[in-house]
Structures are given as structure tokens and as C-alpha cells.
Amino acid sequence: MPIKQQPSDCAAIDEHSVAYYSELAYRAMLAEVNLTPKPGLVDRNNCGAHKDMELEDFHRSALAIRQWLPRFIEFGACSANLPAVDVLIGLRPIGIACETDMFRATAGVNTHKGSIFSLGLLCAAIGRLHTLHRLITPELICSTAAAFCRGLTERELQSTINNHKNQPSQTAGQRLFQQLGLTGARGEAEAGYPLVIQLALPHYRDRLAQGIDPELALLDTLLVLMAHNGDTNVASRGGPSGLSWLQQRAKALLCQGGIRHPSDLRHLHDFDQECIQRNLSAGGSADLLIITWFLAQISHSNYQH
Numbered sequence: 379m380p381i382k383q384q385p386s387d388c389a390a391i392d393e394h395s396v397a398y399y400s401e402l403a404y405r406a407m408l409a410e411v412n413l414t415p416k417p418g419l420v421d422r423n424n425c426g427a428h429k430d431m432e433l434e435d436f437h438r439s440a441l442a443i444r445q446w447l448p449r450f451i452e453f454g455a456c457s458a459n460l461p462a463v464d465v466l467i468g469l470r471p472i473g474i475a476c477e478t479d480m481f482r483a484t485a486g487v488n489t490h491k492g493s494i495f496s497l498g499l500l501c502a503a504i505g506r507l508h509t510l511h512r513l514i515t516p517e518l519i520c521s522t523a524a525a526f527c528r529g530l531t532e533r534e535l536q537s538t539i540n541n542h543k544n545q546p547s548q549t550a551g552q553r554l555f556q557q558l559g560l561t562g563a564r565g566e567a568e569a570g571y572p573l574v575i576q577l578a579l580p581h582y583r584d585r586l587a588q589g590i591d592p593e594l595a596l597l598d599t600l601l602v603l604m605a606h607n608g609d610t611n612v613a614s615r616g617g618p619s620g621l622s623w624l625q626q627r628a629k630a631l632l633c634q635g636g637i638r639h640p641s642d643l644r645h646l647h648d649f650d651q652e653c654i655q656r657n658l659s660a661g662g663s664a665d666l667l668i669i670t671w672f673l674a675q676i677s678h679s680n681y682q683h
């Protein structure tokens with residue numbers, strides 16, 4: 379598709395800001411995958427419900443993505459003169475090239491497709507806010523990403539129902555929207571990441587403020603995401619009943635007090651085994667946890683640009 383408007387040349391965002399935010403995004407991917415034990419997901423203990431990928435694939439994938447993170451930020455900075463709704467069309471080729479590098483690094487395994495989409499949007503939002511001399515807060519980053527995505531679910535999910543019904547060219551996300559009404563990664567982005575801004579981030583901050591160990595706080599936050607997210611990965615593997623089971627299981631654990639002490643980890647080990655038996659993996663919630671950690675560092679930092 380032709381690009382309607384090109385961003386004009388701009389004084390590039392300073393390299394220190396680009397390096398700072400890129401490095402945080404890279405570390406967010408590592409913080410998530412190294413976090414252990416995660417139910418059904420790849421971690422330091424095991425491959426969860428996955429048969430085609432392991433921890434090292436995620437480390438290689440994150441390294442491949444790392445090189446592209448500055449490009450997302452720079453594109454966001456240099457397109458700040460465009461209406462927000464016209465940014466995604468220019469961002470997409472960078473996202474697709476980044477996906478290609480990820481697949482090369484993992485020999486074709488989908489480790490971080492959803493993470494590239496979300497981190498790409500958030501990094502571009504940071505670049506835009508920087509150029510516009512706006513505050514760089516989690517709320518403004520997510521509302522800017524939402525503005526980039528305005529109309530996306532309508533264009534790529536709703537309208538494909540009639541045009542591509544039962545076509546093999548449909549992505550998993552498009553098929554699940556048609557079957558179950560789940561809007562997946564696109565819907566979460568277009569809505570400004572409400573699960574992160576309204577639930578996960580405040581929850582993580584509360585747990586940290588209570589003095590809970592940061593790793594335990596992050597595991598507890600993963601449960602919050604799993605309990606509420608209409609995760610297309612879970613639905614694609616387990617159908618609506620699998621998604622409902624996983625959400626209820628996570629809710630029940632939170633109702634029992636969640637993950638506050640090292641002894642609570644035994645509940646996560648049990649949950650992990652059950653997810654493995656049912657072949658369920660909450661890849662979408664893992665992506666949202668990456669975003670949560672990333673935004674939590676930004677709200678903690680005193681970084682000045």
C-alpha cells in the first residue's frame with residue numbers, strides 16, 4: 379500500500395534517549411522470559427506447553443529485536459508532524475522487517491510476534507512524545523499508541539469477516555475474532571492497553587509498595603493478566619472452554635492470596651503442570667507483562683530528556 383504522507387526530515391531524537399528506552403524494552407523481554415515459574419509459558423524451568431521453543435530461542439529472539447527498537451523510537455520521533463492515525467502505515471514495514479529477523483533468529487518459531495507489535499507501538503509513541511516535548515508517562519504512551527491504532531480492529535478484523543470468511547489467509551487473530559469476538563493484540567492496542575494501565579501496572583506498583591519481592595510481584599501480576607485477558611493464544615489452543623478454565627484458575631489463585639511468599643510458588647508449579655497437560659499457553663498475557671514491566675521502569679525513572 380502506498381504511504382500517503384512521508385514524515386518530513388526531522389532533527390533526530392538524541393541518541394542517549396533512544397538508547398535508554400531501547401535498552402529498557404530489551405530488558406523487559408528478558409525480565410519476562412527469565413521470570414520463573416510461569417504457568418504454561420517458556421521459562422528457566424521448562425518450555426511450558428510449547429514443543430517448538432525454549433529459553434535460548436527467546437534470548438536469541440530478544441537480541442534480534444533489540445537492533446530494531448531504536449528504529450521504532452526514531453520513526454515515532456520523525457513522524458511527530460503527521461496525524462497520529464497516519465503513523466501506523468509507516469511503522470508497519472519496520473515491524474514486519476523486525477518480525478523477519480525474529481523468525482531468522484529462531485529458525486521460524488513465533489517467539490515474540492505480539493511483543494514486537496506492542497513494543498513497536500509503545501517505542502514509536504515515546505519518540506513522538508519526545509519530539510512534541512510532552513511528558514513521557516505510561517498513560518500518555520498508551521493513549522498515543524491507541525491513537526496510532528484508531529480504526530485498526532474495524533479495518534483488519536471486522537471488515538475481514540465478510541471478505542475472507544474461512545480463508546486460509548486469515549491470521550489466528552482474524553479467525554478468533556470471527557469465531558469468538560476476541561480482538562486480541564489489535565483490540566488491546568486500539569483501546570490504549572486498559573489491562574495494563576488499569577489493572578496490571580497499578581497491581582504491580584501496589585505489590586512493590588507493600589515490600590513484596592519484585593519477582594513474586596511480577597508473577598502475581600501475570601496472574602492478574604491471565605485472569606482477565608481474552609488471550610488469542612489460549613483460545614487458539616484450547617477454544618472458549620480452555621480460555622475460561624485458565625481465567626478461572628488464575629482468579630482462584632488470586633482469591634487465595636496470590637503470590638506473596640516463596641512458599642506460594644508451589645501453586646504456580648501446579649498451575650504450570652495443568653497448563654502443560656491441557657496444552658495452554660498465555661502468550662498474549664506474557665506480552666502484556668513485558669509491557670507492564672517496561673512501563674513500570676519508565677514511571678520509576680527520573681530520566682530527563
Ligand SMILES: CC(C)(COP(=O)(O)OP(=O)(O)OC[C@H]1O[C@@H](n2cnc3c(N)ncnc32)[C@H](O[C@H]2O[C@H](COP(=O)(O)OP(=O)(O)OP(=O)(O)O)[C@@H](O)[C@H]2O)[C@@H]1O)[C@@H](O)C(=O)NCCC(=O)NCCS
Nearest residue numbers: 473488489490491492493498549551562563566610661662
Ligand atoms: C497485528 C498482529 C499482532 C497480527 O497478528 P494476529 O492476527 O495473529 O493477531 P493476534 O492473535 O491478536 O495476536 C498476535 C500475537 O499477539 C499476542 N496476543 C494475543 N492475545 C493478545 C492480547 N489480548 N493482548 C496483547 N497481545 C496478545 C500473541 O503473541 C504472543 O504469543 C506468541 C506465542 O504463542 P504460540 O501459542 O506459540 O503461537 P503460535 O506459534 O503462533 O501458535 P502454535 O502453533 O504454537 O499454537 C508470541 O508471538 C507472543 O508474542 C499473539 O500471537 C501483528 O502480528 C502484525 O500485524 N504484525 C505486523 C507488524 C506490525 O504491524 N507492526 C506494527 C507495530 S510495530
Ligand SMILES: Nc1ncnc2[nH]cnc12
Nearest residue numbers: 411419420489661664665
Ligand atoms: N515466555 C513466553 N512463553 C511463551 N510465549 C511467550 N510470548 C512472550 N513470552 C512468552
